[in-house]
Amino acid sequence: MIVNRSEAIIGRVVLIVVLVLTLIPLLNMISAALQPADENPVGLSWPTDPQWGNFAEAFQTGHVVELMSSSALIVIGVVPLSLLFGTLAGYALGNLRIPGGRFLLIFLVLGLTIPFEALIIPLYYEMQGFGLLNTQWAVILPLIGLYMPFSVVWMRAHFVNVPRELSEAARVDGATTLQEFRRIQLPLAVPPLSALAILLFLWTWNQFLLPVVLISDPLKRTVAGSLTYFQGQYSSSIPLLNAGALIIIAPAIVVFLIFQRQFIKALLQGAVKG
Amino acid sequence: MSESTHPRRATRSAVARRGYGWLFVVPALAAYLLFVIYPLILGIQYSLYKWNGVGASEFVGLKNYLRVFSDPDLLASIGNAFVLIAFFTIIPVSAGLFLATLIRSIKPGPFSSASQAILFLPQIIPLAAAGIAWSWMYAQTGAVNQLLRAVGLDAITRPWLGDFQTALPAVGLIGSWVLTGLCTVLFLTGISKIDGSLYEAVRLDGAGWFREFFTITIPGLRQEIAVLTTITIIAALSSFDIIYTTTLGGPGRSTLVPGISIYRIGFTQSDVGLASAFGIVLMILVLVCVLPIQRLSKESER
Numbered sequence: 001m002i003v004n005r006s007e008a009i010i011g012r013v014v015l016i017v018v019l020v021l022t023l024i025p026l027l028n029m030i031s032a033a034l035q036p037a038d039e040n041p042v043g044l045s046w047p048t049d050p051q052w053g054n055f056a057e058a059f060q061t062g063h064v065v066e067l068m069s070s071s072a073l074i075v076i077g078v079v080p081l082s083l084l085f086g087t088l089a090g091y092a093l094g095n096l097r098i099p100g101g102r103f104l105l106i107f108l109v110l111g112l113t114i115p116f117e118a119l120i121i122p123l124y125y126e127m128q129g130f131g132l133l134n135t136q137w138a139v140i141l142p143l144i145g146l147y148m149p150f151s152v153v154w155m156r157a158h159f160v161n162v163p164r165e166l167s168e169a170a171r172v173d174g175a176t177t178l179q180e181f182r183r184i185q186l187p188l189a190v191p192p193l194s195a196l197a198i199l200l201f202l203w204t205w206n207q208f209l210l211p212v213v214l215i216s217d218p219l220k221r222t223v224a225g226s227l228t229y230f231q232g233q234y235s236s237s238i239p240l241l242n243a244g245a246l247i248i249i250a251p252a253i254v255v256f257l258i259f260q261r262q263f264i265k266a267l268l269q270g271a272v273k274g
Numbered sequence: 275m276s277e278s279t280h281p282r283r284a285t286r287s288a289v290a291r292r293g294y295g296w297l298f299v300v301p302a303l304a305a306y307l308l309f310v311i312y313p314l315i316l317g318i319q320y321s322l323y324k325w326n327g328v329g330a331s332e333f334v335g336l337k338n339y340l341r342v343f344s345d346p347d348l349l350a351s352i353g354n355a356f357v358l359i360a361f362f363t364i365i366p367v368s369a370g371l372f373l374a375t376l377i378r379s380i381k382p383g384p385f386s387s388a389s390q391a392i393l394f395l396p397q398i399i400p401l402a403a404a405g406i407a408w409s410w411m412y413a414q415t416g417a418v419n420q421l422l423r424a425v426g427l428d429a430i431t432r433p434w435l436g437d438f439q440t441a442l443p444a445v446g447l448i449g450s451w452v453l454t455g456l457c458t459v460l461f462l463t464g465i466s467k468i469d470g471s472l473y474e475a476v477r478l479d480g481a482g483w484f485r486e487f488f489t490i491t492i493p494g495l496r497q498e499i500a501v502l503t504t505i506t507i508i509a510a511l512s513s514f515d516i517i518y519t520t521t522l523g524g525p526g527r528s529t530l531v532p533g534i535s536i537y538r539i540g541f542t543q544s545d546v547g548l549a550s551a552f553g554i555v556l557m558i559l560v561l562v563c564v565l566p567i568q569r570l571s572k573e574s575e576r
Contacts, residue, residue, distance in 0.1 A: 011378075012377075014376050014377070015376070015377045015389055018458075022392055022395060022396060023392060024417065025408055025451065026407065029406075041415065042415045043415060043421075044417040085301040085305060088298040088299070089298060089299045089301070089303070091298055092298035097295075098293070098298075099293065104303070111306060111310050113508060113560050114314070115508065115511065115533070115557060117533040117536050117556060118317065119553065120536065120540070121536065121540045121549050122312075122314070122317040124540075124541075125316070125320075126316065142309045144309065145306055145310050146309060146310060148302050148306045177295070181298075202398065205400075206399075206401065206402075208401065208402045208515040209514050209515070209533070223400070224400030224402045224403070227400065227402040227403060227406060227519060228519065231406065238413075242406070242407075245403050245406045249399045249400065253398055256395075257391065260394075
């Protein structure tokens with residue numbers, strides 16, 4: 001690759017500026033969180049006497065344990081089922097090429113662009129009808145449906161590219177469709193499945209609209225949905241609000257840093273294949 | 275092979291197998307029908323009625339849709355959503371393109387993977403948390419005003435989210451902050467797919483940075499540009515989380531967007547019919563904006 005020296009330097013400088021801009025709002029949260037809880041903090045500055053106790057206080061008064069377990073419950077309700085349903089349907093559409101599959105695919109793709117806001121009012125009354133309002137089910141069930149178009153389309157894109165000879169070979173050997181699916185197709189689908197799992201985890205964990213509307217008790221929401229509760233509770237203390245918000249977003253950041261490689265690798269894999 | 279030896283049996287079993295394949299689709303289809311299609315139909319039905327969510331409902335035909343297009347608050351929220359496209363789509367996609375071209379020369383290594391991770395961070399935290407972080411950035415005593423004072427621009431300091439003039443751009447820039455990293459990383463991936471010899475050829479031709487950018491990079495990234503434009507337009511038109519945690523649509527209606535309007539009308543003012551009609555309008559608005567991009571990107575492929 002031919003690249004000028006000056007270009008390389010400009011590139012680096014610009015990148016560093018952008019990285020700093022990206023980090024400042026987060027660092028600013030940390031700086032606010034370490035100021036004395038009963039004062040209005042001023043701008044971005046490292047406090048002379050960092051109040052690490054703010055985190056402890058926000059952890060306790062913010063019911064963080066309850067919030068985290070509620071979020072975890074919702075994630076456990078949504079992600080495995082979405083993966084399972086999405087994989088089964090993706091296999092049927094991509095590999096088995098079921099009759100009417102094209103029509104079904106278009107039907108699902110249409111759902112990809114529906115904003116959740118367009119469905120939130122009827123979903124509220126649907127959940128009320130089921131008697132599920134104010135329970136985690138009111139978020140779990142709709143999310144499985146709402147994520148289904150993406151999950152199916154994502155998994156179908158994988159199965160369409162698996163060589164058909166593989167299925168034919170398995171069938172000649174007398175494998176049933178179910179056997180072939182479990183023994184041959186599933187192991188091959190692990191990379192797209194894990195990428196999908198990460199995406200679904202993040203989207204569920206960060207889901208805001210549904211929990212805010214469908215669950216009135218903030219302690220039963222996702223962590224993102226519970227942030228409004230923090231805003232209400234700590235409206236008079238910017239340091240505690242920021243401390244609470246930081247605790248709330250930390251697990252997702254940790255998970256991201258652990259799986260960062262897989263996440264970016266999944267993106268890059270698509271690049272290599274293309 | 276088996277098909278040539280036992281044509282009839284194989285065909286029948288293939289058909290049976292393919293029909294049986296529908297069983298694999300049933301759970302996904304059921305979830306989709308129950309929690310996307312059924313609410314959609316329900317929403318269309320509600321939109322034709324005047325209903326407060328509890329009492330009796332009255333059929334009003336298309337009146338709710340007429341109200342969507344005549345109510346100044348609702349028109350303002352649609353207008354604001356389109357302004358947000360500038361901040362959610364135009365800024366991140368063009369900034370992402372320029373950044374990706376500038377930093378494509380940086381060799382893979384700890385620095386480049388650390389920068390990718392940092393650029394991705396805004397994607398990882400909830401939008402609601404980004405809203406909280408930025409409300410504090412924009413506050414009267416916050417970092418933005420602190421910086422302005424430090425460079426002698428005291429005159430323009432203000433509570434950015436509380437000012438009628440600046441609230442919408444301020445909220446929009448939060449969207450730019452969230453989405454620019456995603457665009458940059460995706461474009462970087464796209465650039466790595468472009469044949470390096472194309473760049474060398476155009477350089478040997480004596481082309482400068484600009485010609486290279488417009489003759490090689492942009493055409494090579496058509497697909498990525500289409501995908502990102504689609505994603506970010508949907509994000510702009512259906513924004514909710516950021517506005518909810520920063521301004522709730524205020525001051526006045528200066529940052530009102532369709533999502534917040536639907537929420538307010540449906541649950542605070544209990545006008546279920548109007549809120550549902552606005553939901554349907556929002557869905558059509560998104561489709562109308564997104565479909566042409568899809569078509570354009572398909573055509574340019576040929």
